[in-house]
Structure formats: C-alpha cells, structure tokens
Amino acid sequence: MADSARILVIESVAAEPKWLSRLLSDAGYQVNGVSDVPGAVTALGRSPHSAPSPHLVVWHDPKRRGELKASEADFKTHLQRLDVPLLWLLPADHDHRAVETWARDCLVDYLAAPYTPADLLARVKLHLTYQHRHQTRTAARAATAPAPSGHDMAQAAIFNAIPDLLLRLRSDGTYLDRLSGSDVTRLPGTDGYEGRKVQDLLPAELIDLRLGHIEQALATGEMQRYKQQFEINGTLHHEECRVIKLTEDEVLVIVRDITERELANQRIQQQLKQERAIAHITDQIHRSLELETIFKAVVQTVVGNPG
Numbered sequence: 001m002a003d004s005a006r007i008l009v010i011e012s013v014a015a016e017p018k019w020l021s022r023l024l025s026d027a028g029y030q031v032n033g034v035s036d037v038p039g040a041v042t043a044l045g046r047s048p049h050s051a052p053s054p055h056l057v058v059w060h061d062p063k064r065r066g067e068l069k070a071s072e073a074d075f076k077t078h079l080q081r082l083d084v085p086l087l088w089l090l091p092a093d094h095d096h097r098a099v100e101t102w103a104r105d106c107l108v109d110y111l112a113a114p115y116t117p118a119d120l121l122a123r124v125k126l127h128l129t130y131q132h133r134h135q136t137r138t139a140a141r142a143a144t145a146p147a148p149s150g151h152d153m154a155q156a157a158i159f160n161a162i163p164d165l166l167l168r169l170r171s172d173g174t175y176l177d178r179l180s181g182s183d184v185t186r187l188p189g190t191d192g193y194e195g196r197k198v199q200d201l202l203p204a205e206l207i208d209l210r211l212g213h214i215e216q217a218l219a220t221g222e223m224q225r226y227k228q229q230f231e232i233n234g235t236l237h238h239e240e241c242r243v244i245k246l247t248e249d250e251v252l253v254i255v256r257d258i259t260e261r262e263l264a265n266q267r268i269q270q271q272l273k274q275e276r277a278i279a280h281i282t283d284q285i286h287r288s289l290e291l292e293t294i295f296k297a298v299v300q301t302v303v304g305n306p307g
Contacts, residue, residue: 005128008054008084009033010040010061020060020089023117024124037075044078053082056127060089062113064098079106085127087111089120092261096225103223103244112261122163165255168246171218173198173211176250203230210241214251217243227258238262 007029011020021033032054034040040057057079079086085107088099092113102108111123168177174197198210206228213224224243229236238261242254 004030005056006030006032006052006054007124008040008043008057010035010037010057010059012036012060020058023120024058027121027124029124037072041074041078044075044082044084054084056085056087056124058087058089058124062089062091064088064090064094076102076106083107085109085130087123087127089113089115100223100225104221114261119163163257165253167253167255169198169214169251169253171214171249171251173207173214175201206230210253213241213243214253217245217251218248221245 007024009021009024009031011018011033012035018033021031025031032043034043040059043051044053044057078084086102086109088102088108088110090099090110090112094110094112099108099110109123109127111120166178167175169175174195199207202210209226209228213226216222217224222245225240227238227240229238231237236259237257238259240256240258242256244252244254246252
C-alpha cells in the first residue's frame with residue numbers, strides 16, 4: 001500500500017528542512033511537499049480535476065498555540081471538500097481547543113511532541129489503512145462484491161502495531177472491538193474486551209468518567225477529550241482518552257499512554273519552582289545584608305511560603 005499512497009506534507013520549519021518529507025519518502029510513500037498552508041491550498045485546489053487527491057495530509061505545525069487563523073480557512077474547506085484526513089504534528093503545549101474545533105468538520109488526528117519517527121510512521125500507517133479499508137468497502141458495496149480474501153488479516157496486523165488503544169463501544173458501555181494498543185498498559189483482568197462492559201473492566205472511579213464522555217459524544221457529535229489515571233503494582237499510569245461518535249449508538253475511544261509526558265511536565269514544574277525559590281532568596285539577599293533577614297527568607301521559601 002505504501003508505494004501507491006499519496007501524502008501531502010506541510011513543513012515550514014527552516015531548522016531542518018524536508019526531514020518529514022524524507023522520512024515518508026524513505027518509507028515508500030508518494031510525497032508532495034509544500035512549505036506553508038497557502039501552498040497546501042494550491043495543491044488541494046487542483047484535486048481531483050488536474051491532480052489526484054492525497055490520501056493523507058501531514059502538517060508539521062510546531063509553533064501552534066491558538067485556534068484557526070483566518071488565512072487557514074481555505075485549507076480547512078479543501079480538507080472538508082475532498083474528505084482527506086489531517087495528521088497534525090503539534091507542540092507539547094498546544095491548545096487542545098484548536099484540534100477540537102477542526103475535528104467538528106474534518107477528519108483530524110494529532111501527535112504532540114515529543115514523538116519518535118516510529119510513532120509518526122505508525123500513525124500514518126493507521127490512517128492510510130483506514131482510508132484503504134473505507135475505499136475498498138465502498139467500492140465493494142458499489143459492485144456488490146466482497147472485499148479481497150485475506151485483506152482483513154493484513155489490516156488487523158497493522159492495527160495491532162499501533163501504540164494507541166482503539167476501542168469500539170456501544171452507548172451502554174459494551175465493548176464491541178479492540179483494534180490496537182501495543183503500548184498501553186492493560187488493567188488486570190482486561191484480556192478479553194468483546195461483549196463485556198465498562199462496568200466489568202474499569203475501576204469504579206473511572207466508570208462514570210468513561211460513560212459520561214460516551215454520552216456527551218453521542219449527544220453532541222463532537223469529540224470528547226479527558227485524562228484518567230490509575231495505579232498498578234504501586235506505579236501511577238496516566239492516559240489521555242478521546243471519544244469520537246461513529247453511529248447513533250457507537251463510539252470510538254482512543255486511549256493514549258501519556259505517563260512519560262506527565263512525568264516530564266512534573267519535572268519541569270519542579271524545576272521552575274526551584275528556580276523561583278532561588279530567585280526569591282537572591283532578591284532578599286540583594287535587598288538586605290542582615291543575616292536574620294536572609295535566614296528568614298530562606299526558611300519561608302523552603303517551607304513554601306515566601307514573604
């Protein structure tokens with residue numbers, strides 16, 4: 001599938017130009033690279049009349065902070081018109097409202113830094129496999145013919161390599177299918193999903209959280225996003241969950257392990273706290289050379305109550 005898949009790449013970072021295009025080209029994909037959103041609008045505007053539509057758009061957007069800009073409206077319109085999915089590569093501190101806004105109208109997924117080339121290639125393969133499956137089934141229905149023999153087995157192998165846990169559930173919390181999840185820590189007793197319910201598998205403190213977001217996704221049609229945490233053998237695990245409406249009675253739940261990201265954030269916050277404490281003590285030293293005043297400032301800072 002890689003040698004026939006077409007990917008439109010937007011990468012405008014000058015520090016290391018074309019790394020994303022090179023990575024995807026080396027993986028065997030047909031890559032059309034542009035340097036900015038207007039270039040992507042031009043490329044998409046030619047589809048499907050004078051040029052074939054891409055199967056996927058990958059946008060390296062490491063400086064994203066806010067929501068949709070006026071100059072990006074045409075880009076979003078073309079994605080909607082062509083029904084092309086967007087894989088958005090975002091900074092760790094991006095504004096999640098931007099993704100949620102785009103997800104109302106477009107097929108949008110994202111990877112937040114830090115991520116590895118393997119993470120990126122796995123996510124690209126996930127989307128292209130889904131697109132290929134959708135196109136194959138659409139063509140099969142039109143021709144009233146079944147999908148090719150053995151095709152689902154190959155797709156299942158690809159999905160099983162995806163690190164995120166993908167779960168299909170009914171509105172009552174019944175699990176219908178587990179598509180992947182090689183990097184997500186499983187709770188004890190959750191080896192078999194199909195036919196079981198959220199109430200049977202999740203800890204009590206997570207049940208209402210999961211069911212509530214399923215209900216909200218079905219009621220609004222908008223992607224729901226939340227975080228959860230649980231402890232296994234004394235280790236605290238952090239996860240990010242997204243709930244996407246599939247039908248009037250089914251949702252897709254995407255579970256991502258963000259433990260390392262949360263631990264990194266905690267280390268950063270601790271470092272900032274230490275730097276603020278040092279700055280406060282230094283300021284007090286500059287303000288007064290009295291030993292008692294300096295000692296008082298140090299004690300107040302250490303106990304977390306700087307004066």
